[in-house]
Amino acid sequence: DAMVIQNPRYQVTQFGKPVTLSCSQTLNHNVMYWYQQKSSQAPKLLFHYYDKDFNNEADTPDNFQSRRPNTSFCFLDIRSPGLGDAAMYLCATSRRQGSWTFGSGTRLTVV
Amino acid sequence: GIQVEQSPPDLILQEGANSTLRCNFSDSxxxxxxxxxxxxxxxxxxxxxxxxxxxxxxxxxxxxxxxxYSLLYISSSQTTDSGVYFCAVLGTSGTYKYIFGTGTRLKVLA
Structure with missing residues (x-):
């Protein structure tokens, strides 16, 4: 019954080793978002897609990339994770300017 | 861009108490x-x-x-209400970017 699914829930990666987080949705929503949340802070938008149109936040590091091969899936690629990239990564979807639905998040640890 | 402030930043309640959380935003x-x-x-x-x-x-x-502004009321609070409460807003400028508020961290004591 889950509508926005993030895999995996927990990810441990080595410093500098590329890692990919995935998000899938069954809602057929146009917009998909990736947020980064560090401890005790509000989620910070990294980028979002409206359909296939990609919108990058000005302060999102180049180390972070995203792919949306179809409506249902969106991926977050971290090319060379550093210790500062350890965080919770949250995926969300919405239909145009409608309400948001979040996935359960992926907690990334960099060792 | 739009600014979203929440208050209070932290709140501790005894179980059964009521509370009001506030979200102020700087634009439509x-x-x-x-x-x-x-x-x-x-x-x-x-x-x-x-x-x-x-x-x-x-x-x-x-x-x-x-x-x-927006207000969230919690009545007869329970320990399971503990956590962080966020408001998030979508501006009117044609964007699809939701902006999160600063959050209120609530702890309900048994």
Whole structure:
């Protein structure tokens, strides 16, 4: 019954080793978002897609990339994770300017 | 860009007490949502409330869009209400970017 699914829930990666987080949705929503949340802070938008149109936040590091091969899936690629990239990564979807639905998040640890 | 401030930043309650959380925003908004982030990090949607008042059990919310604020009321608080409460807004500039508020961290004591 889950509508926005993030895999995996927990990810441990080595410093500098590329890692990919995935998000899938069954809602057929146009917009998909990736947020980064560090401890005790509000989620910070990294980028979002409206359909296939990609919108990058000005302060999102180049180390972070995203792919949306179809409506249902969106991926977050971290090319060379550093210790500062350890965080919770949250995926969300919405239909145009409608309400948001979040996935359960992926907690990334960099060792 | 739009600024979203929440108050208070931290709140400690005894079980059974009532509380009001506030969200102020600096510009007109198309949408506003309240979320509860549980201890496992998941964001649970509480209310989608760009204007007006809604109630769901012990929780209710009111948004006064013309005065640029929203309130979340928690009555008869329970320990399971503990966590961080965020409001998030969508501006009117044609964007799809939701902006999160600063959050209120709530701890309910048994």
């Amino acid at each position: 908004v198309n949408n506003l949502q309240w979320f509860h982030q549980n201890p496992w990090g998941q964001l649970i949607n509480l209310f989608y409330i760009p204007s007006g008042t809604k109630q769901n059990g012990r929780l209710s919310a009111t948004t006064v869009a013309t005065e640029r």
